[in-house]
Amino acid sequence: MLPENRLRFILIHPKMLFLVRFFLGVVFLVSSFGKILDPKSFAENLVAYQLIPSAQSVKYFAVTLPWVEWFCGIFLILGVFVRSVAILSSGLFVSFIGAMIFALSRGLQIQCGCFGAAGEMVGLFSLFRDSFFLALSSFLMISNPDAYSLQQVLVRRRRPETKGDN
Amino acid sequence: MTFKEVDGRPVLISTENSPPKTSPVHKRVELAELKTLVSGRKAVLVDGRAVKDFEAGHIPGALNLPASELDVFFPKFSARVSRDQLLIVYCGGHDCSLAQILAKALAEKGFSHLKVYYGGYSDWFLNGNPVEKGK
Numbered sequence: 001m002l003p004e005n006r007l008r009f010i011l012i013h014p015k016m017l018f019l020v021r022f023f024l025g026v027v028f029l030v031s032s033f034g035k036i037l038d039p040k041s042f043a044e045n046l047v048a049y050q051l052i053p054s055a056q057s058v059k060y061f062a063v064t065l066p067w068v069e070w071f072c073g074i075f076l077i078l079g080v081f082v083r084s085v086a087i088l089s090s091g092l093f094v095s096f097i098g099a100m101i102f103a104l105s106r107g108l109q110i111q112c113g114c115f116g117a118a119g120e121m122v123g124l125f126s127l128f129r130d131s132f133f134l135a136l137s138s139f140l141m142i143s144n145p146d147a148y149s150l151q152q153v154l155v156r157r158r159r160p161e162t163k164g165d166n
Numbered sequence: 167m168t169f170k171e172v173d174g175r176p177v178l179i180s181t182e183n184s185p186p187k188t189s190p191v192h193k194r195v196e197l198a199e200l201k202t203l204v205s206g207r208k209a210v211l212v213d214g215r216a217v218k219d220f221e222a223g224h225i226p227g228a229l230n231l232p233a234s235e236l237d238v239f240f241p242k243f244s245a246r247v248s249r250d251q252l253l254i255v256y257c258g259g260h261d262c263s264l265a266q267i268l269a270k271a272l273a274e275k276g277f278s279h280l281k282v283y284y285g286g287y288s289d290w291f292l293n294g295n296p297v298e299k300g301k
Contacts, residue, residue, distance in 0.1 A: 044259035044288035050222045055292045107218035111261060119261065 017146035020136050021076050024089065027133060028073030034116015035066035042066065045113025049099050050106075068092070076140075079149025086140035093134035100127050192269045195254055195281040197293055209252040212243075213287070214268035225256070225290050226298040233257070233268040240275070252279040259288035 035042040043062035052058045069092070075085045096114070103110055103122050112120045120126060145152050195203070203209040204227060211228035213220050220230040231243045247253070253272060257264035269280050283289075291297055 041259075041261055043292055044261060044286075047288040047291050048219070048258050055294045058292060106222060107216075108222060109216045109219060110258065 012143065014147040017140070017143055018079075018148045021079060021082060021140055021146065021149065024133065024136050024140065025073045025076030025078075028069045028076065028089065030073075031115050032066045032069035032073060035062070035113075036070065038116060039063055039066070042113055042116065045111050048108070048110035048113075049103055050108070051099055051102065079145060079153075080151050082140060082145045082149055082151065086137050090134060090137040090141055093130050093137055097127065097130050097134065100130065192255075192266070192273075192280050192282045195283050197283075197285060197289060200254060200283050200290075201295075203252070203254065209254045209281070210247055211283075212253050212255045212268065212272075214255055214257045214264040215262075215287070219258070221300055223291070223297045223299055224287060226296060228256075228298075230301075231268060233264040233271065236268070236271055244275070247277075249276050250279065251277075252281065253277055254281045254283050256283040256286045256290075259286040260284055262286055 039062045042065075043058050046052060046058045046062055052061060068088075072085050072089050072092070075081055076089070100112070100122050104127070108122070110122055112122045112126045114120060114126055114130070200209075200211075204211060204225075211225055213224050213228040213230045214233040215224075215230070216232050216234060217230060220228075220232075224230070229243065229246070231239050253269075255265045255269045255272070257268070265282050265284065265286065269282050273280055287297075
């Protein structure tokens with residue numbers, strides 16, 4: 001097998017797709033927990049980025065964004081609406097990376113707020129990590145749902161019934 | 167030693183001019199008290215964050231004294247602020263330790279009237295108060 005074919009075989013292998021999907025789901029769940037439990041600290045992190053002009057908008061984001069991440073995590077782990085969630089999560093990662101680049105370009109020394117109040121500062125590590133997550137999310141976006149995802153399991157279970165009906 | 171009235175009660179205080187040698191526990195100031203003190207010009211606000219963070223947004227009227235570059239900025243600061251003035255030190259928010267570090271450093275340099283606004287810039291902003299940008 002040619003090296004490029006071998007790489008392609010590995011990338012589209014159902015187990016690889018499952019691993020990527022499950023890993024991203026766990027990332028989202030872990031990321032959301034700290035923020036859901038301590039929205040005040042997350043709001044403080046958002047203020048430090050100096051991107052959102054009003055206090056009300058910051059509070060709105062601080063309460064809703066962690067739950068969006070939580071649902072992304074659950075849906076990715078279960079494997080439902082995988083492509084839609086991958087599109088949403090890619091959008092989230094693009095906005096996180098954009099905010100971090102904006103903060104770094106202005107020379108701000110602020111906490112990332114990536115995984116709640118972990119105290120991690122915005123820097124090259126957080127930037128590369130989110131870029132890696134964006135790559136994984138984009139990979140899910142362009143791939144078909146893996147055989148282990150709930151939506152594929154349900155489709156397989158419904159097929160015999162459909163045949164029987166016909 | 168002398169007596170001074172604090173909160174209506176006589177308290178024995180030291181008259182020695184030397185700064186405290188140990189790390190003091192700085193008094194906490196909340197938003198309402200901060201507003202009263204600042205509007206009555208009874209206190210000087212000191213922002214302990216880095217210059218760029220300060221310029222991106224700060225509490226109106228605050229002076230910037232980056233805790234990480236104290237040696238560079240302190241001479242100019244000490245020329246503007248007398249040691250008997252009440253200083254309220256703040257930084258980014260509750261997770262930020264710069265305010266405590268700065269308050270400790272200022273106490274060691276002879277500033278005895280110090281309070282820390284632990285809520286910091288984010289608490290000020292999230293409560294809908296106006297902010298100032300630039301130097």
